Amino acid sequence: MIKEWKNIEQKKLAPVYLIIGVEDYIINQTKEKLLHAALKDEELEFNYANFDLEDTPIEAVIEEAETLPFFGEKRLVIASNPVFLTSEKAKGKLEHRTEKLEQYLNEPVDYSILCFVVHAEKLDERKKLTKLLKKQAVVIEAKRPSEAELLKWIQTEAEQNGFQMEQTAIKRLAELTSGNLTTAMNELSKLMLYQFESKLISVQDVETLVVRSLEQNIFLLIDKIIALDTEGALRVYYDLLKQKEEPIKIIALVASQFRLMNQLRILEQSGTGAQQAAGILKVHPFRAKMAAKQARGFRKEELEFALFHLAETDYELKTGFGEKTQKLEWFLFKLEDFRKTKKGLKFGPFLTNKKHHRVVMFSLIT
Known part of the structure; x- marks a missing residue:
């Protein structure tokens, strides 16, 4: 949990706050807590202002902060x-007189709370203004939680609302929301409403109520492929x-997952763990962990076969060859046949087209 929240809830408010990160749940919760702690409902109309600095110059924000409540x-x-x-x-031509902000930060008024929200992973630490703001402000990091942190977030939120939640249910909720804290908290609110009387959330409740994202359906589809359950994979597809x-979008996501599995297998062979690999490949650690687990269900040549034929399928879709809804079906049948018979890689006559060959081989290795 965010340690700075406790001070806000106790109305120990700082004159300046800086929220940095991309996790919307933490950003929104911090803003709500500041609103609740600083203002009464009847004061909102006169003493609350929310600016987008892409449209408003910083000097107008400072002027608002310096206005008496x-x-x-x-x-x-x-x-x-x-x-x-x-x-x-900057996207537009708006100019900011940042010296006004610098002056304010050196002497902030005691009757205003000025909160900056930076929806980015990090600031430009080379700038003098950045250093000054980080020195003067209470900094709240809205970063994506690790897997362990996400499980703790879910458990803590459930307990604070008087609910008991099975560990298997907590883990399954994290999986079905792809490690996304905002989505997990939204789904948890729905689960708590569903089990409001019993105050107990089971893994069955999670399976029944939590909506699978497209990404999660792709995970499920590949799990079916690993289990040689082509019928089950087709049900997910249908x-x-x-x-x-769209079929082209589904195939692109399947290809992306197979490509990630192949990359993780290569990195794993060089001694790189899933967490470190996630940073190298710039993917969410949760997705990297799931993909690494799935990669162990395929042999090296099976992954190469899948990538090659997915590239072929993608090329055919983009050139309008054949019925688009049937392309993934044929891919699943080919991969099942290859895995059951353990045949060598087969490169069909399409490779006579040299341009196509380059497209397919590029898709296979990148």
Whole structure:
């Protein structure tokens, strides 16, 4: 949990806050806690302001913060997207007189709470203003939690609301929400509402109520492939088609997962763990862990076979060859046949097209 939240809840408020990160749940919860601690409901209209710094100059934000509160003791000013604190380029032509912010940070007023929200992994630490802001502000990191941290978040939230939750249910909720804290908390709220009287959440409740994301359905489809359950894999595929998902998108996601499995297998052979590999490949650690586990269900040549034929399928889809809804079906049948018979790699006549050959081989290795 976020240690700074305790001080906010106890109304021990700082004049300046800085929220850095991409985890929406932490960002939104922090803003809500600041609102609840700083202002009464009847004060919101006069003493609360929310600015987007892509549209509003920083000097207007500072002017708002320096304005005395009206019929209240505090004023809360939230300013999002301060691109001048990052290495990103501003989208528009708006200019910010950042010297005004520098002056304010050196002498912030005691009747306002100024909160900056940076929806990015990090700030540009080379900038003088960044260093000053981090020195003067209470910094709250809205970073993606690790797997262990996510499980703790779920358990703590359930317990604070008076619920008991089986460990298997906690782990399954984390899996079905792909390690996303915001999604997990939204689904947990639904589960708590469902079991409001019993106050007990089981793994069956999670399986019944939690909506599988497209990514999770792809995980499930590949689990079926690993188990040589082509019929089960096809059921998942047909369900996705009923949900109006495009075949080309489904195949692209399947290919992306097989490519990740192949990359993780290569890194694992060089002694790189899944957590470290996630950083190298720039994917969510939870996804890397799941993919590494799935990769162990395939032999090296099976992964290569799958990647090669997925590239072939992708090429055919993009060139309008054949019925698009049947492409994944044929791929599943080919892969099942290959895995059952342990045949060598077979490269069909399509390789006579040299351009196609280059496209397929590039897709296989990248």
